[in-house]
Amino acid sequence: MAPKKANSKADLLFADAAVESLEADKTLPAKFKRMLIKSKLPQKVKDKTVTVKMHLGGGIGYTTIHPVFVRILVDVIKDGGAKSIKIIDGKAQNGLARGYTQEVLGCPVVSCFGETGKYYYPEHIGFESLDEALFSGEAIDSDFFIDLAHIKGHGDCGFGGALKNIAMGTVPTETRRKIHRLEGGLTIDSEKCIYCLKCFKACPNEAIWKNDEKKEISFFFHNCTYCQHCVMICPEDAIAMEDRTFEDFSHGMAHVTAAFLKKFKPENLFFINFLTNITMYCDCWEFSSPSLVPDIGILAGTDIAAIETASLDMIKTENLLPNGLPKNRNTIGEGKHLFEKIHAKDPYLMIDFLKQYYPCTTDYEVKEIK
Numbered sequence: 001m002a003p004k005k006a007n008s009k010a011d012l013l014f015a016d017a018a019v020e021s022l023e024a025d026k027t028l029p030a031k032f033k034r035m036l037i038k039s040k041l042p043q044k045v046k047d048k049t050v051t052v053k054m055h056l057g058g059g060i061g062y063t064t065i066h067p068v069f070v071r072i073l074v075d076v077i078k079d080g081g082a083k084s085i086k087i088i089d090g091k092a093q094n095g096l097a098r099g100y101t102q103e104v105l106g107c108p109v110v111s112c113f114g115e116t117g118k119y120y121y122p123e124h125i126g127f128e129s130l131d132e133a134l135f136s137g138e139a140i141d142s143d144f145f146i147d148l149a150h151i152k153g154h155g156d157c158g159f160g161g162a163l164k165n166i167a168m169g170t171v172p173t174e175t176r177r178k179i180h181r182l183e184g185g186l187t188i189d190s191e192k193c194i195y196c197l198k199c200f201k202a203c204p205n206e207a208i209w210k211n212d213e214k215k216e217i218s219f220f221f222h223n224c225t226y227c228q229h230c231v232m233i234c235p236e237d238a239i240a241m242e243d244r245t246f247e248d249f250s251h252g253m254a255h256v257t258a259a260f261l262k263k264f265k266p267e268n269l270f271f272i273n274f275l276t277n278i279t280m281y282c283d284c285w286e287f288s289s290p291s292l293v294p295d296i297g298i299l300a301g302t303d304i305a306a307i308e309t310a311s312l313d314m315i316k317t318e319n320l321l322p323n324g325l326p327k328n329r330n331t332i333g334e335g336k337h338l339f340e341k342i343h344a345k346d347p348y349l350m351i352d353f354l355k356q357y358y359p360c361t362t363d364y365e366v367k368e369i370k
């Protein structure tokens, strides 16, 4: 389907993390609630089943969206008269030990793919080797979808936000693997490898095998999601992606996101981007590093390209904090955006691709909520 032309600026609401005075009502959670009311979200969700997709992180990560904000969102949706509400993520159990429980958040926290892990729907994609995507049944079978995203850097596409929360977050491992596979395969240079096993420990998918006798590692590609944690953690640069084309990865993410969004009427979609605890890497690393830049605030709106573009535009290289990068990697390279200087990938590219397949705009107007 050819994308419709979006011809006007998208309206975005913005809650500034900065406070004018030391009063609870001037702080970000209070502004967030006013923002949700102002956006008319309560009226939009009335009598509808609502699914909120967020990245719960895991391990000892502490920079995902704080439960206090999630609870505010849940309460506003309930007060609006939604028929039901739930929070979804790939592995809901990953959030339990870090406060993302039904008791704290006020609604069920469930896996994207149901108890069986097989509750998903196939959708034809047809981009290079990415033949199809499997989409979360919990998301697709709801009336209203809220993309609750945390903005942070990402080693494969420059940054992660609303778009990535859908493309990588509403699909199971099989689809994630296919998207990552667009970048190429993994190789190891055994001359460089010192068998420190950092890659083995960093792999979240048991896709690296070790041989203590031969002091060799190898890849079990069946399990590999091509997340490249091993590439980035190797101190000797011994692991590489072959035929590396990050543009294809970004392109594939845009295709999958467009296919997902088309499952919903535009009036049944809402996007919230948190520009707080903006770290170098994704929450899937299951640990956190210090913020790259000071907290900025929260954006909300109904246009995914607008909110992603505005989020990137608000992150300025000149605001890079002294301890934002790890001490062993404290220099930045070239590029038009801070994330590009860190990850060598243009973060705007995914958004430009998305505009080809889904009606959305990168022109926006921001209205601040006090």
Ligand code: SF4
Residues within 6 Å of the ligand: 188, 192, 193, 194, 195, 196, 197, 198, 199, 200, 217, 233, 234, 235, 236, 237, 238, 239
């Ligand atoms: S992290 Fe690098 S050097 Fe260490 S075992 Fe893995 S490939 Fe070898």
Ligand code: SF4
Residues within 6 Å of the ligand: 202, 203, 204, 205, 206, 207, 208, 219, 223, 224, 225, 226, 227, 228, 229, 230, 231
């Ligand atoms: S790319 Fe990711 S999943 Fe694959 S071997 Fe490396 S760390 Fe493991």
